[in-house]
Amino acid sequence: MISQIFILSSKGDHLIYKDFRGEESKDSISVFYEMVTALSGDQPPVVMSHKGLHFIHVRQGGLYWVASTKTNPSPFTIIEFLNRLAALTKDYCGSLSEKSVRMNFALIYELLDEMVVNDFGYIQTTSTDILKNFIQTEAVSSKPFSLFDLSNVGLFGAETQQSKVAPSVAASRPIMSSRGEQGGKNEIFVDVIERLSVVIGSKGVLMKADIQGEIRIKCFLPTCSEMRIGLNEELSIGKSQLKGYSSAVRVDECRFHQAVKLDEFDTFRILKVCPSQGEQTVMQYQLCDELPCAPPFQLFPSVEKDYVNRSVNLSMVLIFLKLRCDLPPKRSVFILHTSITPLPLSILYSMSQELSSPDQTAELQPKNKALLWEIPRFPGGAQLSALFKVDVPGLSSASLLEVGPVSMSFELPKQTCTGLQIRFLRLSPTQTGLSQRWVRYVTHSDSYTIRI
Amino acid sequence: MEWASQLCENRGLGSKMTDSKYFTTTKKGEIFELKAELNSDKKEKKKEAVKKVIASMTVGKDVSALFPDVVNCMQTDNLELKKLVYLYLMNYAKSQPDMAIMAVNTFVKDCEDLNPLIRALAVRTMGCIRVDKITEYLCEPLRKCLKDEDPYVRKTAAVCVAKLHDINAQLVEDQGFLDTLKDLISDSNPMVVANAVAALSEIAESHPNSNLLDLNPQTINKLLTALNECTEWGQIFILDCLASYLPRDDRESQSICERVTPRLSHANSAVVLSAVKVLMKFMEMLPKDLDYYGTLLKKLAPPLVTLLSAEPELQYVALRNINLIVQKRPEILKHEMKVFFVKYNDPIYVKLEKLDIMIRLASQANIAQVLAELKEYATEVDVDFVRKAVRAIGRCAIKVEQSAERCVSTLLDLIQTKVNYVVQEAIVVIKDIFRKYPNKYESVIATLCENLDSLDEPEARAAMIWIVGEYAERIDNADELLESFLEGFHDESTQVQLQLLTAIVKLFLKKPTETQELVQQVLSLATQDSDNPDLRDRGYIYWRLLSTDPVAAKEVVLAEKPLISEETDLIEPTLLEELICHIGTLASVYHKPPSAFVEGSRGVQHKRLPPRAGSGESTESPDVGQSGPSEAPPAVIPSQGDLLGDLLNLDLAPPTATVPSVQPSMQMGAMDLLGGGLDSLMGDESDTPGGRTEVQSPQPYSDYSERELGGDIGGSPSMGAGLGAAPAAMPASLGSAPAVGGGLGDLFDLGGGVGMPTGSYVAPKTVWLLAMKAKGLEISGTFARRGGIIQMDLSLTNKAMSVMTDFAIQFNRNSFGLAPAGPLQVLTPLSPNQTIDVSLPLSTSGPVMKMEPLNNLQVAVKNNIDVFYFSCQYPLSLLFVEDGKMDRQVFLATWKDIPNDNEAQFQIKDIHLNSDVASNKLQGSNIFTIAKRTVEGQDMLYQSVKLTNGIWVLAEMRIQTGNPNYTLSIKCRAPEVCPFVYQCYELVLKN
16 A cells, blocks of 8 residues: 655655655655665666665656555556556646646645545545546646647657657646636547557568557546547457458457447447546557558668778778668658667777768767667658768677667657558537547657667 | 745746745744734635645645644635645644644534535544544544445545554454444445455454455455446455455356456556456466366466556566566466567666566577577677676576577677677576586587686686586696686685686596696695685585595596576575465565565465366376475474584584694695595596495495585586576485585594483474575574583575575574574585584573563574574573572572562473472473472472573472472562473473
8 A cells, every 4th residue: 555655856856745654754755766866777766665665656747756655565556556646637737847746736635635535545546537526726727838848748748759749739738727718628639649669680571560559538528428439440359350351450459448338349440438538548459460561661781891991900880771761652750760779889989971961960879889860851752871981990890790770769640550540539419619629640669670 | 836936946946937925935934924824814815824834844844833723724614725724634633632632523523514525534534643532533423434325435434444443453343343344345336345345455464363354255246246347446456355365166266267357458557467466366276177277378468468568667567577477377478479579778677577588488489589589689788688688598598408509509609799798698608508418519618718818707707617627628728727717816706716626626636647736736725825714615625535535536526417407597486376476566576575575464474376276187297286384394303413413513613623623634635645546546547447336435325415515516506507406316314414414524534423412301493484484595493402502403494496505693682692602504505405404502691682572582594695584482491500509508598588579380280200200300401409398298399490691590399199280489589580480391391
């Protein structure tokens, strides 16, 4: 059972502190902060213990969300709970930052009281529907959108690797603006987010491909009405089903939010849900070992050794990369990072590069033994190439074996790799007043590796 | 909004906004200002003031002075304000208990409010105010709330019972709240059920034996129904509770499994894991040939795989759990190898866990894939990860025999990269491969030798030296190689020194002619120039062996080594079983039983898996499920152990005393070594069969023990590879205690067998430290007083998978200053399944502190793995000294002198001894009879006892002929020892 919950800023300031069982003193906060800052890279930070007190924490929005316990509870429960707490805080306060937590401390205490019902650390509920009956405090909204927040908010809160996509201003506001001064639009956002992890072997063979996807709803509708989400009719689930000749969309397995009604899912692929206010994941699905389409990128690398000056054994590694984007020409990829690690180098002298267009950049990071090539925009069907020359003293030919792999991170907007689509989005009964519905698709690279 | 930014500014966060309302810095008079505002008439102003107070409280300022003013705000209709006041109360009531009473009336009133929210809030807050006085007032409202019409109030009240129980358990029982709580399990509202279950589970944990949660099929049915309806968090409580239920038969087990299975597709991973726990546990009861069993296995895989798509924190926790599940039931995930392949952007701690699971899942079917992956990992950037990957290749070779060749060639490829740490790690694992598959891959030795100079880590150096020593006959320049290591002998770590010593002795035994000088050099370095006892002892043993009987030395040192197996890194089965019962909890992350990290009585119960289903088990070996506690420790024959203990103690106890006395003969032995020893060795080579038979030593078991010793030393257990299980061929009794005693006795020519006539009674050994609590080390023991020397007889048993070394012992301060008089003499490493008996002489000159109970002794035992603590109780007779016979006159005077208050009377029942026999028996334990009187058929014995610390105990024992019950009166100036003296009487007379 949870003994204490506290929220700390990244500098260790106490933002929220709540003791549920009176077992431990407040000193544990500073103990925790010392421990977490002293951690070295390879120590698992998830669970730490100090004199019989166990800390479990997550980091969200640049803050530490910590629970402590003296018993033997489920860390899953606690991590899920902390994530949910952070999500709720974000729902109620609009955004997640040190500032918003500070401004809404009374609200967060109240939330905590009702979620854990203060009760001896037993978690009670995290559903906004139930909570809104109890919560009295009004949220204090920070400025709707500021440049500072960019760093920790991705696309609708999706954790992107390169969170440089501007968040939708509309989506980051408190759900409880019941007074309606902010124009409280009846909006609903549905995101289909897929994460792609791919390993391509050195001969261009696809070795492993996984897709993890989810459908998220962020709902600002004040009253709860049933929503019907129609997915592709030909969607098939499970490994064993025959695909036939049609280009059916297939996933291996899916999980649904507790509130989703599935009576029309088997025949019509319709999800029925009464979304509560705030953000929730209604469906998660995954596809292993198979990609319905070709992987978005093909790489043709060549790594060679060349002597600059044979007499002093000053050698050079020539890395030639040809990268092709196999997407349809209309689509394009945003922000592509390509990095090669490791480079077999003890001392890196210098690098010269030849890139195919001026808006690309390349950088050598000796500390990580990495070479980073950045392409801001990559149109479908195009082919780019780059040549890097890295000076390395005393290079043996065996160490060329060590070069690579190439890993890429990118974002493919407006498309899903599984081909999952939302056919329609219907609110029934039809809402009085204006309600806006938004559907967005995006595919992120989770881990896209090409071995050399 | 603004106050927060002010705070930011105060803390240098640089926000631009200015004005501040709540988080102002402490100014003079701030408290007064707040006070005024709190007493304001305007509601809004009051609310703002309370908010400011709470804000100050959060940042750690003391605002307790405002207690009465805040409490005054409590009587309000505004729920928001009420909540804030309650928040304040919970924080400060503890420090101001008297003030808190002021709030009681409002609480009681609120408990009857029309609004259920307020009723619940009041009862919840009252439960959180941990002040004794308040709890009295809490009972009535709580009783009402437990039967409230509103479920929100009922569920809050249910939890309140658990809170109250924590504060005052007796009160809860007296008031009958527990029964009401039990009734709530059948409540119509699922959330109430879930909370009642959670509360009961927690209360039950602090009363391990109470039958609070008496689950029966009816209640289980109710829980399963509630499971479908309640919130995700409530589902977790209910599933955890289900896991503690023991179904009656496989059919019930199956029906529960069927109803739990749908939880596996829940979006909340905590629900999924709790469901997995229930299934893993109940599966144990299902017959394996059942169709449903197979279906269940298939259903378990997808949810576990899905967990790996979560955040890294959850992934890590999931992986730790999967690691356990894979060890218990590898079949669940055997086809899912690919999901454990690491991604380049996984955090390092996730990568390492994945690697571990990959090896556990490796099999002939997927080994090619695994090796290809591992080879990729071995060229990554992160050093720790690369090392682990290389090590993993070695583990694959040992686990999957068919892949060994491919693994070796992969390792050779990696050695070619010349990356320093990769080479070193590769050599360490190749050594293990050699151990597993002797005489198969020796062709690679040449390549290894090329890298000799680049090795700078002790483990790699030791591994390389081991390889050179082991294959000395095939390496032409083995002597040169080893000699080069010898130059910096004293700078090497112990590990390398020990290995070098053994390797050179091996070399000498294989090529005696060229290496005499070398072996002499290393022996003298080890025995004379080193201050490390391990090294010195091993040096002496070799020296002695070589000098007395080189042929025997050959048998010992070059003995066949037990094979290593891949199981060395598995969690031991008993622990694994317990951990499976704790899937999804912290225990499964630490891989430790909860008793190891949860303080107090909570969670100390050891959970076990249900017994295995009976049918369809013929193919299964009767392993895990059936090893009940009854057959746990192999019994050690106590008399033999004691005798050996005596021998060891009397003759060898102080190590400093023995070594010098042996040394001269050692020196002579060295001379001899080059003469006769060498001859016989050469002779042995010419006519092997003759030499062999002659060597068989006359003692029945010394041969065995030496073999054991040699095996251990040769195999270098300290190198971490582990020896695997002790050779099965060795009979248990020989493998354990006598191995040490006999072997040493023989080695040092001390095997005289000077058995002491044991006068005093020695209790049989009892288990003091359970293997489960001490990472596989089990300790049982007893105390004895032999010839005026107090001894602690210990049996150390290794029930873990790896070898234990470096034993040491310490006592906490105790009532009579007992302390070890010498170090714990465990001379050889303790291999798995081996038992060693040791006798530890004790002195009474240690620091004194009164213990409760008086004869309690807290002991810490250390080995190479960890430090373990246990406590035991010694019989007081241990402290009865031999000169405890008091003069008659003095006795009389003392008896009169001690006040009658100090006299204690006891009954000793069922003793069928006459007074003389009893008196003799007692004398053996230093209870001396001074006088005897017979009055009216009643024998009165007057006895005296003296304790080590000089306390005299006087006793009068009355024995009525024909009556088996004795009456014992004990007088002592320190009356607290009387009951313990009585205990000794009883023990001695009854045995």
